Amino acid sequence: xxxxxxxxxxxxxxxxxxGAGLAVALTRNIVHSALFLVLTFIGTAGFFMLLEADFLxxxxxxxxxxGVSVLLVFGVMLTRHGNIKxxxxxxxxxxxxxxxxxxxxxxxxxxxxxxxxxxxxxALREQESTVSAIAVSMLSEYVIPFEAxxxxxxxxxxxAVLLAKGVKHSK
Amino acid sequence: xxxxxxxxxxxxxxxxAALGLGLLIINLIVPGNQRSxxxxxxxxxxxxxxxxxxxxxxxxxTFMDGMYIIDPFATFFKRLFLVAAILVTISSLPxxxxxxxxxxxxxxxxxxxxxxxxxxxxxxxxxxxYLGLELMTISFYILVSxxxxxxxxCEAGIKYIILSAMxxxxxxxxxxxxxGLTKTTIIEQIAxxxxxxxxxxxMALGIIFLLAGFGFKISLVPFHMWAPDVxxxxxxxITAFLAVASKAAALAAFVRIFLIGFPAYQEYWITLVIVLxxxxxxxxxxxxxxxxxxxxxxxxxxxxxxxxxxxGIVAFSSMGIGAILFFSIIYVFTNVxxxxxxxxxxxxxxxxxxxxxSGLYRRAPLLAVVMLFCLLSLAGLPPLAGFVGKLYLFIAxxxxxxxxxxxxxxxxxxxxxxYYLLVVKVMFLKEPPQNSGIxxxxxxxxxxxVFSLILIIVLGIYPKPLSDLAMSVAHTFFPxxx
Numbered sequence: 016x017x018x019x020x021x022x023x024x025x026x027x028x029x030x031x032x033x034g035a036g037l038a039v040a041l042t043r044n045i046v047h048s049a050l051f052l053v054l055t056f057i058g059t060a061g062f063f064m065l066l067e068a069d070f071l072x073x074x075x076x077x078x079x080x081x082g083v084s085v086l087l088v089f090g091v092m093l094t095r096h097g098n099i100k101x102x103x104x105x106x107x108x109x110x111x112x113x114x115x116x117x118x119x120x121x122x123x124x125x126x127x128x129x130x131x132x133x134x135x136x137x138a139l140r141e142q143e144s145t146v147s148a149i150a151v152s153m154l155s156e157y158v159i160p161f162e163a164x165x166x167x168x169x170x171x172x173x174x175a176v177l178l179a180k181g182v183k184h185s186k
Numbered sequence: 187x188x189x190x191x192x193x194x195x196x197x198x199x200x201x202x203a204a205l206g207l208g209l210l211i212i213n214l215i216v217p218g219n220q221r222s223x224x225x226x227x228x229x230x231x232x233x234x235x236x237x238x239x240x241x242x243x244x245x246x247x248t249f250m251d252g253m254y255i256i257d258p259f260a261t262f263f264k265r266l267f268l269v270a271a272i273l274v275t276i277s278s279l280p281x282x283x284x285x286x287x288x289x290x291x292x293x294x295x296x297x298x299x300x301x302x303x304x305x306x307x308x309x310x311x312x313x314x315x316y317l318g319l320e321l322m323t324i325s326f327y328i329l330v331s332x333x334x335x336x337x338x339x340c341e342a343g344i345k346y347i348i349l350s351a352m353x354x355x356x357x358x359x360x361x362x363x364x365x366g367l368t369k370t371t372i373i374e375q376i377a378x379x380x381x382x383x384x385x386x387x388x389m390a391l392g393i394i395f396l397l398a399g400f401g402f403k404i405s406l407v408p409f410h411m412w413a414p415d416v417x418x419x420x421x422x423x424i425t426a427f428l429a430v431a432s433k434a435a436a437l438a439a440f441v442r443i444f445l446i447g448f449p450a451y452q453e454y455w456i457t458l459v460i461v462l463x464x465x466x467x468x469x470x471x472x473x474x475x476x477x478x479x480x481x482x483x484x485x486x487x488x489x490x491x492x493x494x495x496x497x498g499i500v501a502f503s504s505m506g507i508g509a510i511l512f513f514s515i516i517y518v519f520t521n522v523x524x525x526x527x528x529x530x531x532x533x534x535x536x537x538x539x540x541x542x543x544s545g546l547y548r549r550a551p552l553l554a555v556v557m558l559f560c561l562l563s564l565a566g567l568p569p570l571a572g573f574v575g576k577l578y579l580f581i582a583x584x585x586x587x588x589x590x591x592x593x594x595x596x597x598x599x600x601x602x603x604x605y606y607l608l609v610v611k612v613m614f615l616k617e618p619p620q621n622s623g624i625x626x627x628x629x630x631x632x633x634x635x636v637f638s639l640i641l642i643i644v645l646g647i648y649p650k651p652l653s654d655l656a657m658s659v660a661h662t663f664f665p666x667x668x
Contacts, residue, residue, distance in 0.1 A: 123391060130367065130388040156250045159196075163305050163317040166203060167324060170298050173210070174328035177288055178343075 025065060032058030049087045056080040070146045195247055195256050198239055198264060199304055205231040206297035213290025221289035225279045228293040229272055232300075236268045246662065248310060252374045255310040259663040262511055262656075263307040263438045266518055270431040271300045273522045276634045278423035280533045285333070292332060299325035299427070303435035307442070312361045312371040315439055319357075319403070322432060323350050330420040330428070342419025349412045350402070357399025363392030364447075373447040380450040393448060393455050397462070400443075403436035406496070407465040410489050417485035422532060425481060426525035429488040434514045437495060441507065444499065445664055452502055460500050460591065466493030467598045475605045480528055481538050483605065484521070487564055490602060491517060494579055494595060501582035508660035509578035512653050516563070516575040516645060523638035524560040527553045530627045530635075540609055545618025550625040554613045556635045561606040563642045566599045571645035578653065 035054035042048050056079040063072035153161045193200070208231075209224055216224065242261045248254065275296060282289050302322030309315035327350070331343025365371050367386050368379040380389070401409040417425045444455060470490030477483040495517075498510035530553055531546070532538055547554040563572035576599065580592040627635075645652055 126388045126391050130386040133369075156253060157313065159249070159254050159305070160311075160314040160317045162203075163302075163314065163321055166206075166298065166301065167317060167321045170295065170321065170328075171324050173291060174295070174324065177291055177328055178331060178334070 021065060024061075028058050028061040028065065032062070045091050046088070049084060049091060052087065053080050053084045056084065067145075069144055070149055192247070192249075195245070195249075198235060198242070199301060199308075201231075201235050201238060202297060202301045202304060205235065206294050206301060209290055209294040209297060213294065216290070222279065222283045224290045224293050225275055225282060228275045228297065232268055232272045232275065232297070236265060236272070239265050239268065252310040252372045254314060255308055257663060258659040259438070259442075259507075259511075260304075260308040262659045263434060263514075264304050266434055266515055267300050267303045267307075267431050270427060270434075270518045270522060271296060273518070273526070273634050273638070274423045274427040274431075276630045277426065277522070277526045277529045278421070279630055280628050281421055281423055281529065284533065288332070292329070295325045295329050296427070299329065300431070303431055306435045307438040309439065310373050310442075312365060312373070315443070316354075316358060316361060319436070319439065320354065322435060323354070323403075326424070326428060326432060329424045330416060332421055332424070336419075338419040339421065340419075342416045345412055345419075346416045353399050353402030353409065356395050356402075360392045360395025360399055363388055363395065367392065373443060376447045377449060380448065385451065389451070390454065393451065394458070396443065397455065397458055400436055400440040401462060404433050404440065404492050404495075405489050406462045406492055407469040407489065410466070410470070413489055414482045414485040417488075418479060418481045418538070422481065422525055422529045422538075425485075426522045426529075429484070429525070430518050430521050433488070433492060434518070437492075437510070437514070441499060441510065445502070445507070456500055456502060459496055460588070463493050463496035463500060464591070464594060466490065466496065467595055468493075471598045471601045471605075474602070475608075477605070478540055479538050480540050480543065480609070483540065483609070484524060484528070487602065487606075488521060490598065491521075491564070493598075494576060497579045497583045497591065497595060500588065500591065501579075501586050503582060503586065504657070504660045504664045505578075505585060506582040506660075507664050508653070508657040509575070509582045511656035511660055512578055512649070513575035515652060515656070516571040516642070519638040519641045519645075520560045520563040520572055523556055523635060523642065524564070526631055526635050526638070527557040527560070530631055531625065534625045540612055542619075543609065543612050544616035546613040548618050549623070550627065552627065552632065552635065553625065556639050557613060558610055559639055559642055561609060563646070565603045565606045567603065569643075569646045571642045571649065574646055574649040574653070 032055055035051045035058060038051040039048045039055060042051065056075060060072045060075040060080065063069075063075055205228070209228060212224055212227065213221060239261055242256065244258060245261070246257045248256070275293060278292070278296075282292050285292070299322050302318050302320070302325060305318030306315060306322060307318075309318050327343060327347050330346050331340050333339035361371075364376060367389055368376045370376055370379060398409060402412070405413040417429065420428065448455060467490055470486050470493055474483055474486035474490065477486060495510055495513060498506040498513070500506070501509070528538065530550070531543070535542055543557075546557070559570060563570035566572045566576040576595070580595060583595075584592045
């Protein structure tokens with residue numbers, strides 16, 4: 016990905032991703048929100064591709080666009096849902112929320128623009144794929160967080176089972 | 187074996203993980219009616235691990251250019267978590283027995299939460315730090331909502347999950363900004379990058395997000411809203427663990443990131459920390475006064491104690507860090523001590539109202555005396571340990587010239603004496619209610635309470651060994667006094 020094409024691709028992706036993100040928050044139908052969320056995930060995957068992080072892009076599509084969004088849709092399906100307005104009590108604070116969000120956007124945007132960023136047009140790595148590099152670093156320098164993540168997932172799994180299953184007193 | 191990693195340094199973490207996993211398996215093997223006995227096994231296992239930490243005296247090693255750090259600072263906090271976990275396990279034995287389901291899982295999750303704290307204090311790198319934090323909080327989500335039939339416990343669990351997830355998101359955003367600007371996740375390298383370059387405006391946002399994220403975990407005002415509700419709804423031993431160990435762990439990580447990672451910008455963030463500390467001390471103490479539920483009272487008191495702890499960070503000196511270490515240890519014994527009394531009383535009366543403590547001195551002298559000393563120590567009255575702890579913190583900030591801050595802290599301690607004494611008055615001067623019998627306290631709990639009581643008194647009269655240890659640990663961790 017080089018030359019003239021990448022800025023054009025970047026802006027197309029940016030408009031799609033941000034637009035879909037806005038649509039998630041603004042549509043009244045929660046199923047539509049979920050579908051727009053999938054679009055946001057795919058847009059993000061596009062950014063990863065643009066940055067030549069092929070593995071991350073694949074994972075983003077598989078796990079987020081594939082897995083998480085299906086879970087979300089199931090969640091929507093299995094719970095009561097009517098007008099999305101009723102399910103969100105914070106809707107009362109439309110004006111205050113809007114002002115706070117605008118201020119935060121101004122502040123963050125301003126700070127990002129005023130910070131100096133080191134930009135390099137070169138590709139980060141000269142490799143065919145990033146998979147093996149990620150694999151090696153996960154089992155060498157990042158071995159402790161890697162194992163911690165494994166235990167964390169185990170705990171989350173046990174917790175989900177414990178909370179979801181009914182109370183059964185042991186005899 | 188991977189080159190460059192000496193796994194023997196990870197013995198404590200590996201044993202803790204093994205204990206957690208082992209408890210899960212034992213829970214499957216042991217027949218249902220004996221499962222609450224896994225609690226004793228947990229105590230033994232944790233005691234064993236505590237003994238292992240003794241061999242880490244003075245060890246100072248890092249992995250992979252500072253990815254993971256085993257230094258006296260981390261070891262000090264690991265011992266603190268283990269002691270807290272042991273006391274909490276002992277005090278949760280009656281609760282778990284009464285619960286009647288998922289006994290082994292309860293203790294296993296408790297051990298995993300402890301492991302998360304250990305990873306958190308040893309992490310020298312942002313990703314490890316975040317994973318440690320999440321391992322701790324995810325275990326706590328489940329433990330908080332463990333009383334599934336109790337609406338308050340479920341409510342507390344949901345509140346904790348949602349608010350904590352939001353604060354984690356803030357923290358993560360802050361971490362990503364820091365990484366983006368410094369191009370490294372290793373805390374020591376962040377410090378050298380920041381010291382070399384000029385202040386980037388976005389860094390301010392990163393620091394603010396980190397402060398907010400940690401502020402939530404340590405329950406500083408204005409990020410404290412979750413604490414009273416969660417503390418009230420959670421099973422009481424878990425409340426104690428949350429108030430003591432999770433707070434200490436988050437504070438330790440906070441200290442490591444800010445003092446080691448961002449010393450270049452200390453003038454900016456110390457001002458923010460002072461503001462947070464003042465708000466926390468004032469609000470925590472004033473709102474505690476009208477509370478009628480003992481768990482909510484202790485929740486607000488633990489919020490205000492976090493405000494005092496921040497003074498040690500404001501001092502930005504090895505004296506300040508030493509004071510934090512000393513105070514944290516004292517805080518474990520006093521706070522867990524107070525919560526153990528709450529556990530003992532609520533298992534027999536089922537109530538957490540302060541008015542139900544009336545005449546406690548007649549019904550259970552031991553409980554009343556332990557509560558008295560814990561509350562007086564929390565209030566910081568001499569000659570108890572809490573007084574010495576606060577004294578070190580106040581001296582540390584006075585050394586840096588913040589006399590007004592120390593005066594405010596003293597004033598707020600006076601306020602806290604008032605609401606602690608209200609409880610004492612109810613316990614000692616009011617008549618016990620009609621037809622109330624003597625309260626039976628399980629043996630394990632009695633031993634743990636007496637142990638805490640002795641430490642609170644002895645460390646108040648003769649604090650030198652612990653304060654020497656805390657100061658020497660602080661000095662190797664942060665050898666500056668400016």
